Amino acid sequence: MPIQQINGADLFWDQLGEGELVIFHHGYTGAHDVWLDEIGPRLADRYHCIVMDCRGAGESERCVEGHNIGQYARDVIAMADYLNLDKFSYVGHSMGGGIGYQLGVKHADRLDKLVLVAPIPAAGIQGDPTAHEQARRLRNSSDGREKMIAQRQLLRLRAPEASVMQGVDRALSVSDEHYDDSWQSMVDFDVSNELESLTTPTLIVAGAADGLCAANVNDWQQLPNATLHVFSRVGHGIPRDVPDEFATIVADFLQHGVINAETQQQKLSDAGI
Numbered sequence: 001m002p003i004q005q006i007n008g009a010d011l012f013w014d015q016l017g018e019g020e021l022v023i024f025h026h027g028y029t030g031a032h033d034v035w036l037d038e039i040g041p042r043l044a045d046r047y048h049c050i051v052m053d054c055r056g057a058g059e060s061e062r063c064v065e066g067h068n069i070g071q072y073a074r075d076v077i078a079m080a081d082y083l084n085l086d087k088f089s090y091v092g093h094s095m096g097g098g099i100g101y102q103l104g105v106k107h108a109d110r111l112d113k114l115v116l117v118a119p120i121p122a123a124g125i126q127g128d129p130t131a132h133e134q135a136r137r138l139r140n141s142s143d144g145r146e147k148m149i150a151q152r153q154l155l156r157l158r159a160p161e162a163s164v165m166q167g168v169d170r171a172l173s174v175s176d177e178h179y180d181d182s183w184q185s186m187v188d189f190d191v192s193n194e195l196e197s198l199t200t201p202t203l204i205v206a207g208a209a210d211g212l213c214a215a216n217v218n219d220w221q222q223l224p225n226a227t228l229h230v231f232s233r234v235g236h237g238i239p240r241d242v243p244d245e246f247a248t249i250v251a252d253f254l255q256h257g258v259i260n261a262e263t264q265q266q267k268l269s270d271a272g273i
Contacts, residue, residue, distance in 0.1 A: 001059060002014050002015075003059075003060075004079070004082055006075050006078045006079050006082065007066070007071070007074060007075055007078050008063075008066075009055040009060065009061050009063050009066065009075070010060065010061040011052055011053060011054070011055065011060045011061070011075060011079065012032065012052065012053040012058055012059035012060045013050060013051065013052040013053075013079060014032065014036055014050075014051050015048065015049060015050045015051070016036070016040050016041070016044045016049050017040065017043060017044025017045065017046070017047050017048050017049045018044075018047075018048050019046050019047045019048050020046070020047050020048065020089065020112070020254060021047075021048050021050065021085050021087075021088040021089065021112075022043070022047050022048065022049055022050065022088065022089045022090070022091060022254070023050045023051075023052065023076060023079070023080065023085075023088050023089070023090050023091070024039065024040070024049060024050065024051045024052075024091045024092075024096075025052060025054070025072075025076065025090070025091070025092040025093070025096035025099055025100075026053065026054070026057070026058065026093060026094075026095075026096055027093045027094030027095045027096050027097075028094055028095040028182055028183070028186070029057065029167075029170060029171035029174050029179070030057070030058075030093065030094070030096075030167070030170055030171075031053050031057055031058030031059070031170045032051040032052065032053050032058055032059075033058075033166060033170070034093075034163075034239045034240055034243075035049070035051040035091075035239070036051050038239060038240070038243040039239050039243060039246065039247050039250075042243060042244065042247035043247055043250065043251060046251060047251070047254065050079075050083065050085075050088075052075075052076070052079055054067075054072050054075060054178075055067060055071075055072075055075065055178070056174055056175040056177055056178025056179075056182070057170070057173075057174045057175075057178055058170065058173075062175040062177075062178075063175070063177065064177055065177070065181075067175075067177050067178045067180075067181035067182045067185065068181060068182070068184075068185035069095070069098050069099055069102050069182075069185050069186070069189055070102060070106075070185075072095075072099045072102075073099050073102040073103050073106060073107065076090070076099060076103060077103075077107055077110060080110060085110075086110070087109075087110055087111065087112050088110065088111070088112060089111065089112045089113040089114070089115070089254060090103055090111060090113075090114055090115070091115040091117065091250065092115070092116060092117065092119065093117040093118060093119075093238070093239060094117070094118055094119065094120060094236065095120055095182060095186055096117070096119075097116040097117055097118065097119020097120060098119055098120040098186060098189055100114050100115075100116045100119060101116065101119065101122055101189075101191050101195075101198070102191065104198040104200050104202065105191050105194040105197065105198055108198070108199065108200050111200045112200075112201075113200065113201045113202070113203070113253065113254060113257065114200050114201070114202040114203070115202075115203045115205065115250055115253060115254075116202065116203070116204050116205070116216075117205045117238055117239065117246075118205065118206060118207055118210050118212055118216065118236050118237075118238055119204065119212070119216060119219070120186050120189065120212070121192075121212065121215035121216075121218075121219060122189075122190070122191050122192040122195055122215075122219045122222070123189075123190050123192040123215075124186060124187055124188060124189040124190050125183075125186045125187050125189070126215075132180075132183050136179070136180070139171070139172060139179070144172070145168060145169075145172060148168045148171070148172075149164060149165060149168050152164045152167065152168060155235065157209065157233060157234060157235050157241055158233070158234065158240075158241040158242060159237055159240035159241050160240070163237075163240050167237075167240075192219075192222070195219060195222040195223050196222060196223075196224060197224075198223055198224070198225075199224055199225050200225065201225055201226075201257045201258045202223055202225060202226040202227075202258070203226070203227055203228075203229065203249075203250075203253040203258075204216050204217075204219065204220045204223075204226060204227075204228050204229070205228075205229050205230075205231070205238055205246070205249065205250075206228070206229070206230045206231070206238075207230070207231050207234035207235045207236060207237075207238050207241070208230050208231060208232050208233065208234065209233060209234060209235040210234070210235050210236045210238075211236075212236065213230065216228075217230070225258055226258060226260070227253070227258045227259060227260045228260075229249050231245065231246075
């Protein structure tokens with residue numbers, strides 16, 4: 001199991017494939033599984049896919065501190081440094097999408113392209129402030145695993161049933177520090193005033209059945225160099241729900257970059273038409 005000390009923490013990472021460099025990052029209580037098992041193999045014939053787990057999650061060290069989006073972004077950069085990657089593309093899901101926003105506004109010189117998959121809003125997580133406390137109580141209850149599985153099964157749209165149990169077990173395995181501090185970091189996160197300066201070519205991927213969809217579309221509209229893909233009958237777990245289709249649109253974006261109404265109009269202008 002590849003482990004590297006990054007900024008004082010032993011972080012899991014792995015790689016597959018050859019070609020253009022892409023770093024994949026998981027969401028809040030997730031891990032590398034979907035990237036290494038599902039998406040990476042679908043892209044490995046064209047791309048050098050690097051996956052990693054952040055501190056406190058997956059196979060990485062259970063640290064006592066550093067569980068915030070700023071540190072996670074610095075860990076991505078330090079991992080790239082360790083791997084001698086001058087520039088790379090980045091794919092991040094959910095909280096990993098927030099890390100992508102942070103990379104875009106703080107480390108744009110290291111990025112080729114950004115793919116933000118059902119990312120947390122650029123203005124941070126909104127909503128019921130008691131929701132996290134309720135989720136923590138469920139996580140710590142004696143029958144929490146069974147109830148979490150039942151909840152996720154009820155909301156499951158296309159993902160395999162086995163992935164539900166894997167996701168719950170990963171969520172239960174994150175450290176308490178990661179669970180609480182990462183959540184607070186997502187609440188406090190706000191790069192909304194910096195979106196207009198985020199010029200890295202960006203693809204936002206949203207699920208039409210995800211509660212974050214409206215925020216994702218709104219953030220896309222603020223970005224100066226971005227395109228959007230929305231999957232119908234798909235929720236928050238896009239890579240699990242539609243791995244073939246998701247891998248296809250990621251590969252298409254990495255190959256062709258941003259194509260939207262503005263770039264199409266620019267073609268006509270350049271041609272004098």
